[in-house]
Amino acid sequence: DTGVSQDPRHKITKRGQNVTFRCDPISEHNRLYWYRQTLGQGPEFLTYFQNEAQLEKSRLLSDRFSAERPKGSFSTLEIQRTEQGDSAMYLCASSLAHQGPYNEQFFGPGTRLTVL
Amino acid sequence: LAKTTQPISMDSYEGQEVNITCSHNNIATNDYITWYQQFPSQGPRFIIQGYKTKVTNEVASLFIPADRKSSTLSLPRVSLSDTAVYYCLVGVGGYNKLIFGAGTRLAVHP
Numbered sequence: 001d002t003g004v005s006q007d008p009r010h011k012i013t014k015r016g017q018n019v020t021f022r023c024d025p026i027s028e029h030n031r032l033y034w035y036r037q038t039l040g041q042g043p044e045f046l047t048y049f050q051n052e053a054q055l056e057k058s059r060l061l062s063d064r065f066s067a068e069r070p071k072g073s074f075s076t077l078e079i080q081r082t083e084q085g086d087s088a089m090y091l092c093a094s095s096l097a098h099q100g101p102y103n104e105q106f107f108g109p110g111t112r113l114t115v116l
Numbered sequence: 117l118a119k120t121t122q123p124i125s126m127d128s129y130e131g132q133e134v135n136i137t138c139s140h141n142n143i144a145t146n147d148y149i150t151w152y153q154q155f156p157s158q159g160p161r162f163i164i165q166g167y168k169t170k171v172t173n174e175v176a177s178l179f180i181p182a183d184r185k186s187s188t189l190s191l192p193r194v195s196l197s198d199t200a201v202y203y204c205l206v207g208v209g210g211y212n213k214l215i216f217g218a219g220t221r222l223a224v225h226p
Contacts, residue, residue: 004159031212033213033214035214040218041216041218042201042203042216042217042218042219043160043214043216044216045213045214045215048212048213055212056212056213091159091160092159093159093214104162104165105162105214106162107158107159107160107161108159109157109158109159110157110158110159112157
């Protein structure tokens with residue numbers, strides 16, 4: 001397995017444009033997470049899916065943000081009408097949900113968004 | 117999830133042992149302590165997790181005192197490639213989301 005992949009790795013867009021990012025998790029993982037990270041800060045949770053169901057969304061996820069995970073495999077994160085404050089690294093992670101304490105999340109390389 | 121406090125930055129030299137301490141005074145009974153490592157332009161990577169006493173793996177050791185209000189990540193004989201940000205996280209085992217603080221920026225010098 002090649003791990004979590006994200007596409008694109010970099011995206012430059014103009015304010016007001018829409019952007020969409022894709023995340024392909026580790027194949028057998030049923031949980032998929034999105035985080036956002038700005039310079040000098042730790043990642044901030046945005047949302048997560050178990051299979052195709054979106055189970056939690058952060059208040060950071062305004063109505064301009066939408067995430068989907070059709071068929072419980074890959075996921076997309078769309079940002080509509082981008083703003084300069086959306087510039088950040090968007091990280092995707094996946095994990096295998098189980099009852100025990102060990103819940104290691106495997107992160108992708110991220111998509112760096114720059115809004116001009 | 118319990119709030120954590122850790123140093124903003126640390127410096128070390130190759131071959132030294134590095135200890136990064138994290139305070140989590142209001143840790144709950146069923147909380148676990150987890151450390152992640154992040155290199156520039158990469159996503160975080162799990163290092164180690166523990167509940168009490170000492171845990172050791174091929175990468176690091178985690179020391180947790182009896183009161184569990186703090187924990188120490190120990191990196192033996194660091195190299196330049198250990199330069200990264202280290203995050204301490206506290207939460208219930210199997211929790212759904214990870215809550216990261218600002219982490220500790222470790223710089224290893226030749």
